[in-house]
Amino acid sequence: xxxARRFTLALAVLVLYALHQDVWLWRAARPLLLGFLPVGxxxxxxxxxxxxxxxxxxxxxxxxxxxxxEVDRDAPR
Amino acid sequence: xxxxxxxxxxxxxxxxxxxxxxxxxxxxxGAEDYFLAGRSIGPxxxxxxxxxxxxxxxxILGSSGHAFHNGVVTFGMMASxxxxxxxLTLFLIGTRLWALGKKHGFITPVQLFRDRWECGHIGTAIxxxxxxxxxxxxxxxxxGGGTTLQAIxxxxxxxxxxxxxxxxxVMSYVFFGGMRGTAWVNAFQTTLFLAFGAAAVAVIAAGMGxxxxxxESLLASPATAPLFTRERVSPLxxxxxxxxPLSSIAFPHIAIFCLTARRMAQFKKTVVLYPLCILxxxxxxxxxxxxxxxxxxxxxxxxxxxxxxxxxAQGAALDExxxxxxxxxxxxxxxxxxxxxxxxxxxxAGLLGAGIVAAVMASDSQILALxxxxxxxxxxxxxxxxxxxxxxxxxMGRLFVVLLTVLAYVVALRAPASIxxxxxxxxxxxxxxxxxxxxxxLFWRRSTKWGALAVAAWTAAAVVAVAAFQxxxxxxxxxxxxxxxxxxxxxxxxxxxxxxxxxGFSPVVPMVAGSAILMVLASLATRPPGEGTLRRYFxxx
Numbered sequence: 001x002x003x004a005r006r007f008t009l010a011l012a013v014l015v016l017y018a019l020h021q022d023v024w025l026w027r028a029a030r031p032l033l034l035g036f037l038p039v040g041x042x043x044x045x046x047x048x049x050x051x052x053x054x055x056x057x058x059x060x061x062x063x064x065x066x067x068x069x070e071v072d073r074d075a076p077r
Numbered sequence: 078x079x080x081x082x083x084x085x086x087x088x089x090x091x092x093x094x095x096x097x098x099x100x101x102x103x104x105x106x107g108a109e110d111y112f113l114a115g116r117s118i119g120p121x122x123x124x125x126x127x128x129x130x131x132x133x134x135x136x137i138l139g140s141s142g143h144a145f146h147n148g149v150v151t152f153g154m155m156a157s158x159x160x161x162x163x164x165l166t167l168f169l170i171g172t173r174l175w176a177l178g179k180k181h182g183f184i185t186p187v188q189l190f191r192d193r194w195e196c197g198h199i200g201t202a203i204x205x206x207x208x209x210x211x212x213x214x215x216x217x218x219x220x221g222g223g224t225t226l227q228a229i230x231x232x233x234x235x236x237x238x239x240x241x242x243x244x245x246x247v248m249s250y251v252f253f254g255g256m257r258g259t260a261w262v263n264a265f266q267t268t269l270f271l272a273f274g275a276a277a278v279a280v281i282a283a284g285m286g287x288x289x290x291x292x293e294s295l296l297a298s299p300a301t302a303p304l305f306t307r308e309r310v311s312p313l314x315x316x317x318x319x320x321x322p323l324s325s326i327a328f329p330h331i332a333i334f335c336l337t338a339r340r341m342a343q344f345k346k347t348v349v350l351y352p353l354c355i356l357x358x359x360x361x362x363x364x365x366x367x368x369x370x371x372x373x374x375x376x377x378x379x380x381x382x383x384x385x386x387x388x389x390a391q392g393a394a395l396d397e398x399x400x401x402x403x404x405x406x407x408x409x410x411x412x413x414x415x416x417x418x419x420x421x422x423x424x425x426a427g428l429l430g431a432g433i434v435a436a437v438m439a440s441d442s443q444i445l446a447l448x449x450x451x452x453x454x455x456x457x458x459x460x461x462x463x464x465x466x467x468x469x470x471x472x473m474g475r476l477f478v479v480l481l482t483v484l485a486y487v488v489a490l491r492a493p494a495s496i497x498x499x500x501x502x503x504x505x506x507x508x509x510x511x512x513x514x515x516x517x518x519l520f521w522r523r524s525t526k527w528g529a530l531a532v533a534a535w536t537a538a539a540v541v542a543v544a545a546f547q548x549x550x551x552x553x554x555x556x557x558x559x560x561x562x563x564x565x566x567x568x569x570x571x572x573x574x575x576x577x578x579x580x581g582f583s584p585v586v587p588m589v590a591g592s593a594i595l596m597v598l599a600s601l602a603t604r605p606p607g608e609g610t611l612r613r614y615f616x617x618x
Contacts, residue, residue, distance in 0.1 A: 013165065020158055020319055023312050029296055029305035036288035038305040041149040041364065044157040048356040051161040055348045058168055064176075068341045071176045 009062055016054055020047060080418070081230045083427025084434055088246045091438070094265055095250020095258035108462075111255035111471045112184055112449040118260055118337040124347045126260040127334055128354045129267035129435075130442035131163065131325055137270065137362050137433055138221050142409035144366030146385060148304030151366070154318040156359035160352035162322035166512075168348045170326045171335040173519045175344070177614075178336035186332045186515070187454040193518045193614060194526035195606045197458070199533075203514070204454040206533045207329050210507040210540065211447050212485065214328075217504075218440025219244050219489035221410070228414035229430040240489050243434065247441045248482040251448075252475050256337060259441045266435030271354065273432030274361035276425070277417065281365055284420025291371040300386070304367050317583035324508035327515060330446035362413065369412040377415050381407050392554040400554075440485075448477040503540055510536040510588035513596045521600075522615050528600035532592045539588045543577055546570075 022043055029038045037045075109115060118126070144151040174189070183189045187207070191200035222243025223236040234242075250258045282288050295301040303309050325331050338344065372378050384406035392400055414433060417426045452474040456462065462470045514532050517524035550572040553559040558571040558578060571578040579587050605611070 013161075016161055017319070020153070020161065021312065021316055022153075025307075026312065027306050027308045029302065032292060034289075036292035037364070038149055038292075040305075040307060041152055041360075044153045045356055045360055047157045048160040048352045051157075051164065051352040052349055054161070055164045055168065055352065058165075059345045059349060063345070064172055064341075067172065067176045071179050071341065074180050 005061055009058060012054055012057070016047075016050060019050075020044075079423040080427035080430050081226070081234060083424065084226065084229060084431045085242075087431035087434065088242065091262055091266070091435075092246055092249050095254040095262040097253075108452070108457075108467050108470050108474075109182075109184065110257075111474065112445070112453070113333070113337050114255070114257040114260055116179065116337055117339050118343075119339060120343045120346055122260050122264040123338050123343045124350055124354075125264035125267040126442075127167075127331070127347060128351060129263040129270075130330055130334055131159075132267070132270075132358060136358060137413065138224060138410040139217075140359060141362045141366030141369070141413040142411070144304075144363040145369050145381070145409040145412045146407065147309065148306070148367055149363060150307040150310045150315065152359055152363040153307065154310070154315060155321065156355050156363070158319040159322040159325070160355045162319065163325045163355075164348040164351040166323065166326040167335070167344060167351070170515050170519060171332075172341055172344050174332055174335045174515075175338055175341055177519075181613075184333070184336065185450050185453045186329060187450065190514065190518060190526075190529060191458075193606070193610065194524070194529055195610055196526035196529070199526045199530045200454065200458070202530060203511075203533045204450055206507075206511070206537050208447055208450065209537070210504050210511075211329060211443055212481075212488070214504040215440050215443045215447070215481065215485045216488045218247065218438060218443075219485050222434065222438065223489065224410050225414055225430065225433050228411040229418070229426070229433075231418065237490055240486055243438060244482050244486045244489075247438050247444065248478060251441050251445050252478050256445060259445050260334075260337065262438075263442065266438065267354075270432040270435045271357050273429050273435075274358050276432075277365060277413070277421075277429055278361045280421045280425060280429070281368070281416050285368065285372065288368060291368055295367070295371055301370050304370060311581060313581035314578070314583055317586045320509050320583075320585045320589050321505050322509075323512040323589060324505045327508040327512040328443075328446075328504075329450055330442040332515070333446050333449055334442065365416060366409070366412055369409075369416055372416060372419065375415060375419050378412065381409055381412075388554060397551055400551075404552075444478055444481055444485075447481055448474040451477045503544065506543070506583075506585040506588055507536055507540045509585050510539060510592045512589065513592045517596050517600070519614075522611055523600055523605055524596060525600040525603045525605050527603040528596040528598075531595040531599040535591050535595050536588065539584065539591065543584045546577055547572065 022040070025040045025043055028040060031039055033039070033042045140151055140155065174186070177183060177189060181189075181192065183192070187200045187204050190203055191197060219240045223238075223240030226234045226239025226242060227236045230239075250262055254262070285291055292305075296305055307315065326335075335344075369378055370382065384403045388400060388403040388407065392403070395403075414430060417429050421429060452461075452470050456473050457470055461473070511532065514529055517528060517532075550559060550561065552574050553572060554574065558568070558573040560568045560571045562570040567580060568578070569580060577584050
């Protein structure tokens with residue numbers, strides 16, 4: 001994995017971690033999605049989806065192939 | 078009585094799956110087969126079982142109970158932070174644990190620590206701390222079983238009997254089925270309780286006449302409107318909770334489960350789907366917990382709200398015994414079951430109740446993990462395996478399962494705290510503070526056994542200190558915390574209604590920071606492991 005890609009992914013993790021602290025929605029209940037889901041709850045539900053997408057990117061671009069190959073080579077059969 | 082019969086039928090099915098369906102093992106029963114399912118778990122069972130092992134009674138009963146009193150903040154505090162941190166730790170640490178386990182034959186984390194840091198007794202000290210922290214977590218399962226069966230049966234099955242039934246069922250399939258039986262039961266149960274969430278929302282929404290009017294009513298009342306925001310929790314305290322999911326990979330049952338995958342590629346789907354599983358389970362539980370405040374036609378829920386109001390309005394004038402009595406009346410771990418009993422048809426309430434019991438029984442993994450640790454880290458390490466053989470080692474593990482379950486049951490009968498408090502304050506914070514052990518072992522060449530010992534000692538001391546502090550200083554009423562020590566205008570140490578606050582943070586933050594600092598300082602002050610050992614762990618760098 002290139003240094004730039006590694007940096008980008010690490011930055012994405014840090015940014016998503018920081019976005020968990022959504023102080024701008026702290027006292028907001030409205031708007032209500034579908035008429036009953038408060039905006040703060042919707043934000044954190046969407047956060048879970050974003051976390052899943054980030055994990056997909058990590059798996060796609062930062063998977064430790066070397067580790068897997070090393071085990072396949074060395075593991076006791 | 079129909080829901081109870083359905084739940085009991087479900088329990089019988091679980092025992093069948095765990096005990097009989099996966100008991101046949103070609104090639105005999107060795108320690109690796111019993112404790113790790115022969116490192117042969119496939120992708121679907123791996124995801125479902127790993128998720129189920131993380132989501133216990135706390136996830137369903139504790140989350141909806143917490144949301145009933147605290148509102149939607151519960152989701153952000155415990156669910157969405159876990160959606161990022163837990164899969165990330167599985168990706169970074171879990172995969173490496175799997176690789177080292179496969180390469181060197183490790184079955185427990187302590188075996189890795191002993192080999193990586195060239196130590197013996199320090200590994201035993203880490204085992205002792207892990208074991209002491211794991212027991213409360215196991216107790217949660219038994220407590221959840223008692224609470225759930227009591228609520229589903231409308232009180233016909235008493236708490237002590239419900240807890241005993243769940244403990245007996247779990248003990249049976251862990252005893253006979255080992256990791257293979259436990260993993261399959263967990264996968265089955267996780268599938269069930271993921272389906273439970275959507276069904277529960279639909280049924281309760283229909284029963285309440287839709288959520289729109291209920292939401293508007295809650296927002297219209299000054300007493301309940303804050304449940305839709307996070308204004309009752311400080312941003313620092315909220316931030317603290319993002320440290321709690323670090324505990325997941327440090328929990329021995331999760332670390333050990335990482336070793337059961339047939340191939341490393343099985344982590345791929347698990348880390349991608351894990352956040353979505355959290356969303357599917359927690360969102361309904363938290364939202365329904367909040368909505369329960371609107372179920373005004375249910376006397377049980379009205380009594381909880383009334384106790385909450387009385388405590389807030391008159392608590393200062395009451396003595397501690399009266400306040401504790403009100404807190405007991407406020408206990409809300411059963412709100413979800415009460416909603417189902419009220420709004421779902423009997424047969425569906427039974428099925429959904431079984432889904433809740435499924436989540437409650439996730440303590441099976443912890444019981445098996447503790448048994449695995451005892452037999453591998455103590456019995457085998459101190460010569461028991463060499464002297465008596467592997468078959469006796471497995472029987473020793475089974476005996477330990479029985480003793481541990483009985484102990485957990487006895488404690489559950491006497492434990493005073495609610496499921497949520499018990500879990501978060503002791504087990505979760507303690508294991509989060511142990512997470513630097515794994516990070517240092519896997520990523521830092523210079524780490525030493527003395528650093529590891531410092532982390533274990535600090536974690537034990539910090540957990541005891543927090544518990545002693547909270548025992549000595551009674552919880553204040555909602556609102557202003559009891560400040561014990563302030564300096565320079567800062568509240569350094571305070572007792573809050575929900576626990577302890579250090580500089581505004583929950584104790585988990587200083588506990589994790591302290592562990593990391595001690596690991597660095599103690600390691601730098603002592604001699605690292607030999608070059609031969611380091612080459613085995615860091616050859617590719």
